[in-house]
Amino acid sequence: MSKDNFVLSTGYLKKVVPLLMKYQVSATPTNYALWYTYVADADTDLSKEINESIQATGTLSEVQCDQLYQSHFADKKVKEADDFQQSLQALALEMGNTMQDTLKDTDTFQSTLDKTFSQLARVGEETLSMDETIAVVRSAVKGSNQIRQSTSFFKNQLADAQKEIERLKETLAQANEEALNDALTGLFNRRAFDAELDALASKPPPKGFSLLICDLDHFKSFNDTYGHLMGDQVLKLTAKRLSDYCREGIQAFRYGGEEFAILVPNRQLNGACRVAETIRASIDRLVIKDKKTGKKLDNISMSIGVAQFEKGEKIKSLIGRADALLYEAKSLGRNRVMPIA
Structure with missing residues (x-):
């Protein structure tokens, strides 16, 4: 240097x-x-x-x-993902080749057995010399030893593969645990929400911040009627709408199931409620269609509880207040924001 x-x-x-x-x-x-x-x-x-x-x-x-x-x-993380995928591919290829070899040996042994039993069946029909009988038995024993070695090798390969699968599962579990994004919706996940909320509470923005807890209405009924695949599409569409409002520091998170959380910095309660009402109206306008039939499905709506962080407040208290307002919105008929701005 x-x-x-x-x-x-x-x-x-x-x-x-x-x-x-x-x-x-x-x-x-x-x-x-x-x-x-x-x-x-x-x-x-x-x-x-x-x-x-x-x-x-x-x-x-x-x-x-x-x-x-x-x-x-992200070069390192991309490389780790590539290495993980290559390990799975190599494992699948190795197991596939070993299985093919074992099946081939099994077919050969089956052919040997068929031939042996056919020859042994002649004992009751015609006379076989002792040498011929011994030769038939030796052939069967040789084939038996070959298939035993082949299956033993395959068994060992399966044991090694099981160990490798367990290692890869641990690697994947650790990667999922460390990830900050929800795999289905692409939004930040609950782990990221907890970390971000803790950071905001420990050092609030100049004008404070507010928390929105959002829940899709009658989502279980929608899933039961149209299936979980269609339900997943609704969650993705909802996440896309929420992402559209992630500007000026606003962040959206998948809180769990059909529930979402939104952090709105530098907004007093009235301002955060206006953001929530805009989001609610946007979700209410979503048009859900079955791609196979083109049929329009039931409308989706969202209820939202809004709470403003109070200086020195415990995070658990803030979430509890937002949750209580969410349930109040549900009890008043759903598809609304509480408190009313």
């Missing part, structure tokens, strides 16, 4: 550490790489996204840092 580059990188270091402290971001290698790139202005798109988040919420949370890192520095 040249002296000029050393001086330059040292200057970036002096800028990165204060930013991590200012926004209360953990000094992990991934976060350091993210903010180093930011202060170096080495990625225009990354800098723009960070600036927009800071402008909207006054900070950049751990969840957002992780999301930005994955989108801008």
